[in-house]
Amino acid sequence: MWSTQGISKILGVRIPLIQAPMAGPVTTPELIAAVANAGGLGSLGAGYMNPNDMRNTISAIRQLTDKPFAVNLFVPENHSASVEQLKTMQTILTNVCQELKIEIDVPRAPFLPAFDEQIEIIIEEKIPICSFTFGVPSQTSIAKLKKQNIILIGTATCLEEAKLLENSGMDIIVAQGSEAGGHRGTFARPYDEGLIGLMALVPQLVDHIQLPIVAAGGIMDTRGIRAAFALGAAGVQMGTAFLACPESGVSAIFQKILLHNDKTTLTNAYSGKYVRALRNKFIENMKPYAAQILNYPIQNNMTIPLRKEAIKKENLDFIAMWSGQAAYLSQAISAAELIKKWDEELQK
Numbered sequence: 408m409w410s411t412q413g414i415s416k417i418l419g420v421r422i423p424l425i426q427a428p429m430a431g432p433v434t435t436p437e438l439i440a441a442v443a444n445a446g447g448l449g450s451l452g453a454g455y456m457n458p459n460d461m462r463n464t465i466s467a468i469r470q471l472t473d474k475p476f477a478v479n480l481f482v483p484e485n486h487s488a489s490v491e492q493l494k495t496m497q498t499i500l501t502n503v504c505q506e507l508k509i510e511i512d513v514p515r516a517p518f519l520p521a522f523d524e525q526i527e528i529i530i531e532e533k534i535p536i537c538s539f540t541f542g543v544p545s546q547t548s549i550a551k552l553k554k555q556n557i558i559l560i561g562t563a564t565c566l567e568e569a570k571l572l573e574n575s576g577m578d579i580i581v582a583q584g585s586e587a588g589g590h591r592g593t594f595a596r597p598y599d600e601g602l603i604g605l606m607a608l609v610p611q612l613v614d615h616i617q618l619p620i621v622a623a624g625g626i627m628d629t630r631g632i633r634a635a636f637a638l639g640a641a642g643v644q645m646g647t648a649f650l651a652c653p654e655s656g657v658s659a660i661f662q663k664i665l666l667h668n669d670k671t672t673l674t675n676a677y678s679g680k681y682v683r684a685l686r687n688k689f690i691e692n693m694k695p696y697a698a699q700i701l702n703y704p705i706q707n708n709m710t711i712p713l714r715k716e717a718i719k720k721e722n723l724d725f726i727a728m729w730s731g732q733a734a735y736l737s738q739a740i741s742a743a744e745l746i747k748k749w750d751e752e753l754q755k
């Protein structure tokens with residue numbers, strides 16, 4: 408059985424399963440709608456989207472489903488880089504990526520779309536659920552969203568962050584274990600102090616936080632789902648499990664190696680913020696330059712051309728492959744089939 412204490416009622420969905428928001432190409436309208444139509448909560452990773460892209464993608468999702476879905480945003484953080492630091496990283500990336508034969512440009516501000524404008528789109532489009540990572544949004548943003556009765560979900564990687572999110576007015580907290588693919592959501596501590604395994608993290612949050620806790624990190628099938636509920640979670644958020652689905656927007660070559668790869672690592676070389684990804688040559692070759700990595704999201708913008716070129720050339724040495732630790736359990740079947748399978752297994 409799916410947990411009956413779950414978050415389904417709050418979110419207006421059949422089952423307490425959230426398809427993780429995954430900024431970039433992953434969370435296509437097709438993937439979000441497939442999860443929503445199968446009874447879970449699809450989420451659009453809109454962290455890097457400008458208002459127009461958000462509007463168009465939301466409209467495309469609504470062509471495919473009339474079920475609720477969430478939109479996820481990145482809480483902004485301070486960042487800066489001197490001209491000298493930018494030039495140094497430009498030289499480093501040019502050297503490390505020589506074989507891609509691309510020019511590395513120095514990116515210009517603004518490095519991310521305006522958060523306040525993204526919030527306005529959520530309100531205008533009457534999105535029922537908004538989730539966040541990388542911090543606690545301002546009280547002004549929270550008040551605006553709450554006025555529209557939008558359900559708010561925050562991401563915590565330790566108890567301290569969960570308390571900050573609870574006090575800010577969030578409705579649900581995602582506990583992101585260290586197994587999780589993608590960026591670490593850690594914001595109140597150095598990233599390594601937020602590397603807590605899901606088995607240790609979930610019960611601590613369940614015991615000390617009054618809000619429903621959703622477990623995220625390394626959950627790939629009903630064994631993980633059952634374990635999360637046994638720890639007291641009110642729901643699960645799964646990202647890597649959906650990467651190999653035909654509806655996901657990641658490159659075919661990444662999907663292929665995901666199925667047979669158990670080598671993830673943490674790196675900040677792609678974006679300036681630590682992320683769990685499949686190991687590759689770029690990550691290894693950037694290790695000597697740890698001290699020169701620029702603040703997130705400046706480093707992120709500087710590596711965009713190399714990531715795009717790597718996908719074009721199908722060069723796994725450079726493709727950014729965000730993935731959780733349990734990637735080897737991935738299945739290349741549709742999201743609807745995956746959820747049907749989990750439904751059936753949980754009936755037993």
Ligand SMILES: Cc1cc2nc3c(=O)[nH]c(=O)nc-3n(C[C@H](O)[C@H](O)[C@H](O)COP(=O)(O)O)c2cc1C
Binds near residue numbers: 430583588625
């Ligand atoms: C490719 C990828 C991109 C991600 N992007 C986001 C994002 O934009 N926003 C967010 O809150 N979490 C993001 N995450 C993290 C997920 O919310 C979640 O913590 C993670 O997928 C759970 O671990 P799992 O991948 O092992 O299921 C991303 C994860 C992956 C794998």
